[in-house]
Every structure is written in C-alpha cells, then in structure tokens.
Amino acid sequence: MSSILHNRQREILKTIVELYIKTGKPISSEDVLKNSNIKASSATIRNDMQKLQRLGYIYQQHSSGGRIPRDPALKIYFEMIKSTYNLTDTHIDIPKKYKFYDLNLMFQNLSEMLSNVLDGLVILEYPDSKYVFITRVVVSPLTETHSVITILTNLGLTISRTVEIYGLPPSKELEKFLNNGLVGKSFSSLFYILTASKSEVEDLRITNFLEIIENITHEFKRTRYLVNGLEKIISKTKTDLDAIETLASIIENDTIKEEFFKSLDFDNDISLFFGNDFNSKTLKNLAFLCTTYRLNSNPLGKILFITQKYCDYEKIYLLLKEYISRLSEIISKNF
Secondary structure (H helix, E strand, C coil): CHHHCCHHHHHHHHHHHHHHHHHCCCECHHHHHHCCCCCCCHHHHHHHHHHHHHCCCEEECCCCCCEEECHHHHHHHHHHHHHHCCCCCCCCCCCCCCCCCCHHHHHHHHHHHHHHHHCCEEEEECCCHHHCEEEEEEEEECCCCEEEEEEEECCCCEEEEEEECCCCCCHHHHHHHHHHHHCCCEHHHHHHHHHHHCCCCCCHHHHHHHHHHHHHHHHHHHCCEEEECHHHHHHHCCCCHHHHHHHHHHHHCHHHHHHHHHCCCCCCCCEEEEHHHHCCCCCCCEEEEEEEEEECCEEEEEEEEEEECCCCHHHHHHHHHHHHHHHHHHHHHHC
8 A cells, every 4th residue: 555655645654653653743734844854835745645644544633633643654654664774784782792691581681671671561472392402401319309300402491390209210310311312302392292192101100201201391381471561551551441451361361372473473574563453442552563583594482562552663673673683693693
C-alpha cells in the first residue's frame, strides 16, 4: 500500500507521525509546513492529507481538527527508520571487548537493561533446544546420600540439581556413565529419548537413571521465557484494565506465550506489530517489536519488546538492533 504514495506524501506522513508522537495532539497542515522542509503550499498539503486519510493512514476525530496516524502510518514510518540505517553499521558506541560469562546472567542483564532504557516490557525466549548441546556432566558429592549433578552446554547455559544417590554407583562412576550417555546430545533429542524410553525400560536401575536425567533437564524444558518490565506497561496503561489483564495472562501462561511466539517469524531485523495484527482489540494501543538473536546463522530465540503504540521508534529500533546484534556476536564468538 505504501508504494502508491509519492515522496511528498511519505514526508507528510513522516512529519505527522513524528509530531504526534512528540506532542500527543492532532496534527494540522500548518503544523506539517512549520515542522518540515516540504516545498508546497498549504492547500497542497491539505489535499495530500485528505488522500492519506482516504487511504486509511490517518484519521480526523473532528471535521475541523488535525490528523492522528493509524497503524499503517506507523508501520511505514518504522520502515523509513529501518531503511535509513545500514544493517551492518554500528550506530551506538558500545565496548566490543567481551568476557566469557554465564549466558543465564547475560540474558537477565540484557532484558532488564532493555526494559529500563526503553521503558517497556521485554519477553526473551530461551534458546531453541535443538541448538543446545550437552558438553559435560559433573557429579559433586554433597553428603553421604546426596550429590549435585551439573550439566554444562555449548552455550554456557548450566543446570544443577541435588539428587539422592541411594542405589546409584559412586560419584565418579555415575559421572562417567552420564557423560558417556549425554555428551554430544541436544536437549531436544534428549527430551525425545526420555519420552520414548519410559514405556520400554523394565530395569529399575535404568529407570532411576532416566528419572534423574529427566529431573535435571526438566528446568530447561520448563523455563522457556524471561520477562521484565510489566510494571512499566501498567504505569502507562493503568486506565486500560483490559490491556493489562490480557498482557498479564500472556506473561503468566507459558502455553499462551508459546502460541504467541509461534505466530512471530524469525527475522534478521526487527518487525513491528500492533494488537490488531493479533486480532486483539484489548491490545490495540500497544506496539510489539520482535527480533531474533542467533548462533552464527542459526536462530536461537526471539526477543519481544512491548510498549505504547505512539513511542520513540527510532530510539527503540537502534537500541534493540544494536544490543541484539551484540548478543548474537558474543554467543557466536564465545561458544
């Protein structure tokens, strides 16, 4: 639909969006003239704005009032921002010297930082289990009857569990057994093996081993999302209780989150959606920006940023793009 707009109309649309985001007030043709470099008469601007309104990009609350941008206008504006910046360039000065550290901590710090800096809600999807491989298993004696089993992965994600060792071999023997059986396997293949083996194994000792492995890996299977910043949305939309309730239901229910994330494609850049794109009237005033972090060329997971529809898209785009690009670079470099 944007291809039918000529350059002046696109510039008018851009000006309307920027001014409305800045002021929160309907924008008139005079506002457009005063705040742009468009070389045209007021009458020409008004005619173009009438066309933009007919096409559904802007609307007028009152016949004599200014215009307010609709979702399609915001999407065109967002595409303008994206096209302004070369995808391979760095536009934010962030130190590039990285230190190897726990990826769990990196995810937590990143999601908190993005939520605070961009003042919105961040939902980070943990890595796809088919790209997470077990590299080592360590069994550490804790007491006479308990040991701590730690699973290390290629991404630096670790899982530790305390287990009762009654009826199992000594720690070193158990460690050797687990390493022989688990190292090199992805978590997705391990989940499949555990599911398929339950009904086939009759040996009690093997059953105990499988139960231990299942208990250790359960946390990775269960914890699929990291959420930060719901309170920031609540503070901005406290009069919109329906939107808050819908968001809360998404955050609290992993099944709903999973279905929601399945509807989003893995994108090399950043995609913009609104509540109406998900057929949700209660979320119509919120913007959803989705991007992907990667291990080299493999998509590991998605990051969803949620904020008010009328927001600083340029700042959000630049920060999301830069930090997620750096996250992918760190993961690809260190693991």
